[in-house]
Amino acid sequence: xxxxxxxxxxxxxxxxxxxxxxxxxxxxxxxxxxxxxxxxxxxxxxxxxxxxxxxxxxxxxxxxxxxxxxxxxxxxxxxxxxxxxxxxxxxxxxxxxxxxxxxxxxxxxxxxxxxxxxxxxxxxxxxxxxxxxxxxxxxxxxxxxxxxxxxxxxxxxxxxxxx
Amino acid sequence: xxxxxxxxxxxxxxxxxxxxxxxxxxxxxxxxxxxxxxxxxxxxxxxxxxxxxxxxxxxxxxxxxxxxxxxxxxxxxxxxxxxxxxxxxxxxxxxxxxxxxxxxxxxxxxxxxxxxxxxxxxxxxxxxxxxxxxxxxxxxxxxxxxxxxxxxxxxxxxxxxxxxxxxxxxxxxxxxxxxxxxxxxxxxxxxxxxxxxxxxxxxxxxxxxxxxxxxxxxxxxxxxxxxxxxxxxxxxxxxxxxxxxxxxxxxxxxxxxxxxxxxxxxxxxxxxxxxxxxxxxxxxxxxxxxxxxxxxxxxxxxxxxxxxxxxxxxxxxxxxxxxxxxxxxxxxxxxxxxxxxxxxxxxxxxxxxxxxxxxxxxxxxxxxxxxxxxxxxxxxxxxxxxxxxxxxxxxxxxxxxxxxxxxxxxxxxxxxxxxxxxxxxxxxxxxxxxxxxxxxxxxxxxxxxxxxxxxxxxxxxxxxxxxxxxxxxxxxxxxxxxxxxxxxxxxxxxxxxxxxxxxxxxxxxxxxxxxxxxxxxxxxxxxxxxxxxxxxxxxxxxxxxxxxxxxxxxxxxxxxxxxxxxxxxxxxxxxxxxxxxxxxxxxxxxxxxxxxxxxxxxxxxxxxxxxxxxxxxxxxxxxxxxxxxxxxxxxxxxxxxxxxxxxxxxxxxxxxxxxxxxxxxxxxxxxxxxxxxxxxxxxxxxxxxxxxxxxxxxxxxxxxxxxxxxxxxxxxxxxxxxxxxxxxxxxxxxxxxxxxxxxxxxxxxxxxxxxxxxxxxxxxxxxxxxxxxxxx
Numbered sequence: 001x002x003x004x005x006x007x008x009x010x011x012x013x014x015x016x017x018x019x020x021x022x023x024x025x026x027x028x029x030x031x032x033x034x035x036x037x038x039x040x041x042x043x044x045x046x047x048x049x050x051x052x053x054x055x056x057x058x059x060x061x062x063x064x065x066x067x068x069x070x071x072x073x074x075x076x077x078x079x080x081x082x083x084x085x086x087x088x089x090x091x092x093x094x095x096x097x098x099x100x101x102x103x104x105x106x107x108x109x110x111x112x113x114x115x116x117x118x119x120x121x122x123x124x125x126x127x128x129x130x131x132x133x134x135x136x137x138x139x140x141x142x143x144x145x146x147x148x149x150x151x152x153x154x155x156x157x158x159x160x161x162x163x
Numbered sequence: 164x165x166x167x168x169x170x171x172x173x174x175x176x177x178x179x180x181x182x183x184x185x186x187x188x189x190x191x192x193x194x195x196x197x198x199x200x201x202x203x204x205x206x207x208x209x210x211x212x213x214x215x216x217x218x219x220x221x222x223x224x225x226x227x228x229x230x231x232x233x234x235x236x237x238x239x240x241x242x243x244x245x246x247x248x249x250x251x252x253x254x255x256x257x258x259x260x261x262x263x264x265x266x267x268x269x270x271x272x273x274x275x276x277x278x279x280x281x282x283x284x285x286x287x288x289x290x291x292x293x294x295x296x297x298x299x300x301x302x303x304x305x306x307x308x309x310x311x312x313x314x315x316x317x318x319x320x321x322x323x324x325x326x327x328x329x330x331x332x333x334x335x336x337x338x339x340x341x342x343x344x345x346x347x348x349x350x351x352x353x354x355x356x357x358x359x360x361x362x363x364x365x366x367x368x369x370x371x372x373x374x375x376x377x378x379x380x381x382x383x384x385x386x387x388x389x390x391x392x393x394x395x396x397x398x399x400x401x402x403x404x405x406x407x408x409x410x411x412x413x414x415x416x417x418x419x420x421x422x423x424x425x426x427x428x429x430x431x432x433x434x435x436x437x438x439x440x441x442x443x444x445x446x447x448x449x450x451x452x453x454x455x456x457x458x459x460x461x462x463x464x465x466x467x468x469x470x471x472x473x474x475x476x477x478x479x480x481x482x483x484x485x486x487x488x489x490x491x492x493x494x495x496x497x498x499x500x501x502x503x504x505x506x507x508x509x510x511x512x513x514x515x516x517x518x519x520x521x522x523x524x525x526x527x528x529x530x531x532x533x534x535x536x537x538x539x540x541x542x543x544x545x546x547x548x549x550x551x552x553x554x555x556x557x558x559x560x561x562x563x564x565x566x567x568x569x570x571x572x573x574x575x576x577x578x579x580x581x582x583x584x585x586x587x588x589x590x591x592x593x594x595x596x597x598x599x600x601x602x603x604x605x606x607x608x609x610x611x612x613x614x615x616x617x618x619x620x621x622x623x624x625x626x627x628x629x630x631x632x633x634x635x636x637x638x639x640x641x642x643x644x645x646x647x648x649x650x651x652x653x654x655x656x657x658x659x660x661x662x663x664x665x666x667x668x669x670x671x672x673x674x675x676x677x678x679x680x681x682x683x684x685x686x687x688x689x690x691x692x693x694x695x696x697x698x699x700x701x702x703x704x705x706x707x708x709x710x711x712x713x714x715x716x717x718x719x720x721x722x723x724x725x726x727x728x729x730x731x732x733x734x735x736x737x738x739x740x741x742x743x744x745x746x747x748x749x750x751x752x753x754x755x756x757x758x759x760x761x762x763x764x765x766x767x768x769x770x771x772x773x774x775x776x777x778x779x780x781x782x783x784x785x786x787x788x789x790x791x792x793x794x795x796x797x798x799x800x801x802x803x804x805x806x807x808x809x810x811x812x813x814x815x816x817x818x819x820x821x822x823x824x825x826x827x828x829x830x831x832x833x834x835x836x837x838x839x840x841x842x843x844x845x846x847x848x849x850x851x852x853x854x855x856x857x858x859x860x861x862x863x864x865x866x867x868x869x870x871x872x873x874x875x876x877x878x879x880x881x882x883x884x885x886x887x888x889x890x891x892x893x894x895x896x897x898x899x900x901x902x903x904x905x906x907x908x909x910x911x912x913x914x915x916x917x918x919x920x921x922x923x924x925x926x927x928x929x930x931x932x933x934x935x936x937x938x939x
Binding site: 048052060061062063064066067070071072 | 326
């Protein structure tokens with residue numbers, strides 16, 4: 001019989017199982033954040049079906065998983081480019097040039113926030129505090145790589161790296 | 164107990180209470196939105212901030228537990244300042260659309276804004292706009308009005324059992340929504356409307372039709388399932404346009420099922436019969452009451468005179484009032500007929516004459532919540548008695564163990580401890596195994612008839628759960644009562660309960676399932692029961708409030724017998740083409756909203772109500788019509804001047820609970836032999852098709868629960884027949900019908916599930932029994 005979570009690969013389900021094992025057996029849904037990350041890594045973004053699959057696997061209501069997926073902006077509810085650049089524009093970053101950094105990226109790539117370049121390479125997002133205000137302005141690449149002191153020079157370097 | 168002081172008044176409250184509970188005990192009102200006594204505490208609206216002595220800042224009264232010696236000030240300067248500040252924030256994004264809002268006049272936000280809001284807002288920026296959601300045909304949304312109290316979310320998760328709503332996104336963008344593209348399909352969804360403290364969730368059928376202050380209201384009682392939920396029926400210009408729950412902690416608490424809340428639409432249906440009609444020379448004519456009554460009484464008298472009273476049969480709806488049932492049976496007995504029955508969907512009547520009293524729930528409804536071990540036998544509980552399912556859902560959360568023995572495994576949204584799913588013919592055997600296992604565990608001597616049984620693992624698991632302590636209850640659902648061996652299930656259930664020292668009862672199928680027995684609307688002696696009256700056709704029938712083709716166990720046969728009868732007198736609020744085909748005279752009688760009457764609910768509670776609206780057209784209360792018929796036919800003892808007099812005669816007084824309730828039965832030898840070859844039919848009665856009124860409520864008919872019946876089978880049965888889901892399948896009973904095949908993994912082998920009470924499946928005939936199934 002087809003299960004709702006068949007769309008996730010056995011490898012991804014094995015990874016989710018590792019996360020589930022960290023919590024008491026009757027609280028599987030505690031692993032929802034990790035499970036969504038694993039699903040997103042595999043699928044590129046979190047579609048409605050993917051979220052429903054994760055929820056079904058963890059035995060929780062799909063809307064409860066959707067609450068989590070829509071709360072954090074590291075979860076992508078729409079397809080993103082190969083490189084997702086998130087620029088922090090919260091106060092400490094803004095004071096140290098975060099807005100300028102964002103403007104510079106926009107100009108370089110010719111896109112605004114929440115847009116993707118025509119070649120599907122870059123998506124630009126506005127982010128919230130990443131907890132590294134001392135390194136402001138900061139940017140995040142593909143949700144996992146933190147880049148500090150992102151002045152135009154650094155940004156040029158970063159964009160050149162992203163191929 | 165701790166002693167606290169609220170606004171200078173001291174009181175004793177239980178440990179662990181919150182300030183708001185203590186204040187309510189004292190009659191002090193603390194403004195609030197997100198707090199609801201039946202839901203978990205969220206403390207997110209902050210409206211209930213109060214001052215607590217020695218606390219450095221205002222505390223939320225709903226989430227602050229009381230401590231000994233605590234001093235609370237609910238209206239101090241600090242408290243009121245905090246409450247006003249919260250109100251200012253709540254109103255920042257709330258639209259000023261009260262004039263076009265359905266909640267206007269009964270809105271908590273509106274009321275509290277009068278007390279705590281400023282006359283002008285300091286906020287000048289853009290207000291947020293939230294897209295509306297489609298929650299289905301019953302609940303309408305205006306999500307911009309939402310104040311994110313999350314009551315609706317907590318309701319779906321905690322009371323209805325499945326979180327169908329959630330709060331997506333974050334901060335200012337947070338919005339309440341169902342999962343993308345889904346609707347709210349719980350059978351309790353209408354309660355969201357009551358719970359919403361603002362106008363974000365309102366009633367779709369009621370939308371824009373009236374203001375609360377234009378409505379007159381009457382207390383009433385639900386005419387649907389056996390609980391007899393208490394209602395407030397609201398009318399405008401003598402038309403019922405809204406039904407709300409009347410809180411009764413012993414019955415429906417503060418909830419209503421969607422069926423009870425929205426069935427009122429059927430009262431205003433175009434199919435209402437408003438004038439008496441008689442068939443003359445094959446043509447229907449609208450006539451005056453006296454002509455119709457003359458016609459009806461002559462027809463009945465003629466049949467009684469030429470063929471004897473026994474040639475008349477009475478099929479009475481168990482949704483009729485006690486008074487109607489009482490007068491109908493009195494009339495029929497006066498004509499010399501003992502063929503009277505209101506148990507229309509029952510198929511096994513072998514318990515008749517062996518019962519010690521009226522079958523009932525065996526306990527109070529409120530006591531169901533106190534059971535620690537429950538076995539549900541043959542019950543589509545969530546659809547048949549949704550509010551009892553709700554009670555058991557809460558019980559399971561506090562640790563009660565609920566087990567199920569059934570022929571289908573629908574998700575009750577209750578955490579089950581054990582379950583045994585077997586085909587209908589196997590149910591008695593499995594129940595017997597459970598009895599045997601419990602007797603062994605309890606060291607009680609089992610019925611010798613059970614000696615040869617082998618106890619299956621499922622039965623053993625259920626037995627172990629039941630025997631593991633606490634108060635236990637064995638409850639027989641509608642399916643068990645409609646089962647072909649209902650009497651066997653009855654005696655086995657009793658044996659099980661007595662071995663456990665626990666309760667045993669029947670879940671009332673209809674509003675007056677108990678009342679029918681009390682009103683003597685059941686045959687005695689040689690009288691024919693509902694099935695027999697249909698199997699051996701009568702010359703004449705009196706039908707009260709029922710549509711036998713949909714409301715009887717064997718609708719096809721019922722239709723055949725009615726069509727052959729010389730005279731069928733129908734007392735009905737509705738007319739249908741089928742009725743026009745078989746009836747000789749149609750007498751328009753009031754539905755529950757237009758007559759005074761009484762329902763005796765499944766716990767035996769007598770609940771009387773008054774008419775909420777004037778009878779439509781020339782409709783008359785059925786008790787008056789029966790009274791006049793009694794007079795015309797010269798039956799003695801028909802001099803009633805009010806429905807109360809009828810009630811007093813029927814009940815022998817004005818008791819709060821009826822007497823004579825007893826589930827005991829002289830069982831005799833048990834018959835556990837099961838013989839079923841081929842496919843057994845499992846017939847559920849879909850929630851929105853169970854009675855003539857709800858079948859005519861358009862909004863409910865669009866709900867997901869009202870989907871057209873399919874032939875449901877498990878995967879191996881589908882494979883065996885070479886079927887795919889959605890393919891056509893021919894199901895053959897009395898006649899064959901073609902239905903869509905549907906996968907239902909929860910069904911046992913050898914079973915096809917086809918809903919009853921639906922025009923698409925009437926031709927199949929008996930609800931219980933064997934049918935043929937083949938690929939079409």
